[in-house]
Amino acid sequence: DQQVKQNSPSLSVQEGRISILNCDYTNSMFDYFLWYKKYPAEGPTFLISISSIKDKNEDGRFTVFLNKSAKHLSLHIVPSQPGDSAVYFCAAFSRGVTQGGSEKLVFGKGTKLTVNP
Amino acid sequence: NAGVTQTPKFRILKIGQSMTLQCTQDMNHNYMYWYRQDPxxxxxxxxxxxxAGITDKGEVPNGYNVSRSTTEDFPLRLELAAPSQTSVYFCASSSPSGGGNTEAFFGQGTRLTVV
Structure with missing residues (x-):
């Protein structure tokens, strides 16, 4: 049972336009949502996050929107650049209630973004 | 500024062989993780x-073992390699704080092929 879903395996966008990557989740206990970016032959790198108490977080060209009622979040990249071409993973996190916590990220399958010059 | 370091980067194993994937981090993070990514x-x-001293199973623990004797190191052990364990393995660490950002830092990965 996939708790974090990225239903679009790939997305192609023209340079300068907006890229919108979508993510749906099923677990209402998630506290935090993160986006990671991954280039080939490298480990994922953190991009941006949002707490479940917010609906928007912005960092430069990257904005993440959270719609809790729809259990949906999206990552907007504007303007898109060829260097943004990578696989983007949506991840979610929930704190455990036991001592020390049981914090662990749950990842979606990723969306491969291609930004064409 | 090493961050999370994984060794080796690539490895080919024969079925039934064993190996240890090494992971070390220099950020004094309490939390460490092992992930696998299949195509x-x-x-x-x-x-x-x-x-240190505390480990727990994730979603796909079968065929693997771990230990955490120090804060820095979190090796992953494969005892009897199987073709189903062909994958890219990522180690990560994080230092979650109450209400704060919980980003995990990842190593570059180990590409393992079992033949």
Missing amino acids: GMGLKLIYYSVG
Whole structure:
């Protein structure tokens, strides 16, 4: 049972336009949502996050929107650049209630973004 | 500024062989994780640790073992390699704080092929 879903395996966008990557989740206990970016032959790198108490977080060209009622979040990249071409993973996190916590990220399958010059 | 370091980067194993994937971090993070990524799939958690001496199973622990004797190191052990363990393995660490950002830092990965 996939708790974090990225239903679009790939997305192609023209340079300068907006890229919108979508993510749906099923677990209402998630506290935090993160986006990671991954280039080939490298480990994922953190991009941006949002707490479940917010609906928007912005960092430069990257904005993440959270719609809790729809259990949906999206990552907007504007303007898109060829260097943004990578696989983007949506991840979610929930704190455990036991001592020390049981914090662990749950990842979606990723969306491969291609930004064409 | 090393961050999370994984060794080796590549390895080919024969069925039934064993090996240890090494992971070390220099950020004094309490939390460490092992993930595997299969082609076209997201990362799946194998094992994780919330501190030295404490480990717990993730989503796909079968066929693996871990230990956490120090804060810095979190090796992953494959005892009897099987073709199903062909994958890219990522180690990560984080230092979650109450209400704060919980970003995990990842190593560059170990590409393992079992033949």
